[in-house]
Amino acid sequence: MSQQDWTRVDEYISAALISKDESQQATLAANARENLPAIDVSPPQGKLLQLLASAIGARRILEIGTLGGYSTIWLARAVGDGGKVVTFEVDPRHAEVAQANIAREGVSARVDLRVGPALDMLPLLESERPEPFDLAFIDADKPSNAAYFAYALKLTRPGALIIVDNVVREGAVADPSQTDGGALGARALFEAVAEEKRVEATAVQTVGAKGWDGFLIARVK
Ligand code: SAH
Ligand code: DHB
Ligand code: MG
Numbered sequence: 042m043s044q045q046d047w048t049r050v051d052e053y054i055s056a057a058l059i060s061k062d063e064s065q066q067a068t069l070a071a072n073a074r075e076n077l078p079a080i081d082v083s084p085p086q087g088k089l090l091q092l093l094a095s096a097i098g099a100r101r102i103l104e105i106g107t108l109g110g111y112s113t114i115w116l117a118r119a120v121g122d123g124g125k126v127v128t129f130e131v132d133p134r135h136a137e138v139a140q141a142n143i144a145r146e147g148v149s150a151r152v153d154l155r156v157g158p159a160l161d162m163l164p165l166l167e168s169e170r171p172e173p174f175d176l177a178f179i180d181a182d183k184p185s186n187a188a189y190f191a192y193a194l195k196l197t198r199p200g201a202l203i204i205v206d207n208v209v210r211e212g213a214v215a216d217p218s219q220t221d222g223g224a225l226g227a228r229a230l231f232e233a234v235a236e237e238k239r240v241e242a243t244a245v246q247t248v249g250a251k252g253w254d255g256f257l258i259a260r261v262k
Contacts, residue, residue, distance in 0.1 A: 044252060051250040055084045063088065065114060068142040072109035075138045081111035082180070082206065083250045090178060093202060093258075094119035099175035103166075103196055104128035105159045105189050106181030106206075110139030110152075116178065117148035126152050127166065127174075129159040129181070160185060163192045173198035180206040183226035187233040194239060194261065201261045205230060209246050209255030234259055 055064065064084060072081065082090065094102060094116055100123070102116045107130035117126045130136040136156045143152050155162050159181055177193035179186060186205055193203045208214060213224035214231065234242045234257065242259035 042248075047248040047252070048250045051083055051085055059084050059088055063118075065111060065142075065146065067145055068109060068111050068114060071138060071142055071145075072111070075109070075134070077109050077135060077138060080251075081108055082115075085249060086247070086251070086256075087112055087115035090204065091115040091119045093204065094176050097175060097200065097202060099202075100124040101172060101174045101176075102126045103174040103177040103193060105177070105179045105193075106130065107139045107154060108135050110142040110154075112178060112180065113139065113152060113154075114143060114146045114148060116176075117143070117146075117151045120151055122151075124151050127155065127171075128152060129155050129157070129162055131156070131158050131181070160188060163189075163196075167192070167195060171196065173201070175201050177201070177203045178206070179204070182222075183207060183210075184222040184229075186226045186230040190230055190233055190237075190259075194237070197261050199261055203240070203259040203261065205257040205259075207254050208244055208257045209253065211253045214255075230257065238262075 090112060100120050102120060104113055104126055107113055107128045113126055113128050120126060133156055136154055140154055143149050174197045177197055179189045208227045210223050210227060213219040214227040240259040240261055244255050244257040246255040
């Protein structure tokens with residue numbers, strides 16, 4: 042099995058189950074044109090996020106790590122009219138590209154894009170005493186994952202889902218010889234979640250166009 046096989050199957054899944062209207066080709070083209078890193082969730086993963094959000098009837102979603110807004114737009118489709126995705130992005134250039142993509146997809150009214158380091162901006166969001174969020178998607182700098190998880194827990198309602206991207210990292214999470222920020226961040230997250238009595242959680246490994254990785258999914262009790 043190789044990356045080529047995983048990519049081919051992702052393309053098969055996308056061709057079979059993700060319509061042209063859903064696929065956001067213009068978003069991905071704009072991101073490539075603007076030289077954003079191609080680290081958006083894959084199309085099947087984006088649709089999974091939308092399905093999970095729809096399944097719990099999410100109307101309010103917190104996202105950390107916008108990039109070009111690809112995952113944001115999948116989530117914004119799920120919240121429906123009157124719903125809201127609050128999303129944080131540290132890089133103003135990424136945010137600018139995202140804002141244009143979000144506008145082109147017609148979901149600007151549902152997206153509150155905030156530019157700055159998420160750990161500086163989350164206390165501000167908290168101080169606004171926002172209505173609790175139904176779902177949080179964490180997909181920014183990996184060393185901060187445990188800290189983001191703690192904020193997500195504070196800001197969500199019982200029954201909410203907290204989803205964290207990139208927790209497997211080609212197996213690095215379970216390889217003690219790997220000590221880069223991503224691996225350490227993933228392990229710190231697993232430890233924090235394991236000790237947290239207010240959630241029930243699992244993680245699933247994934248292969249696909251984005252290689253071997255995985256999501257952690259926690260449900261707030
Ligand atoms: N969720 C996006 C991909 C996000 S990539 C998608 O699937 O389409 C990770 C993003 O997190 C990058 O754009 C990066 O600039 C941003 N980021 C990194 N550190 C951050 C921080 N401290 N605060 C907010 N965003 C951050
Ligand atoms: C990276 C970040 C991501 O969010 C992702 O899905 C893949 C890779 C990265 O920083 O390399
Ligand atoms: Mg990611």
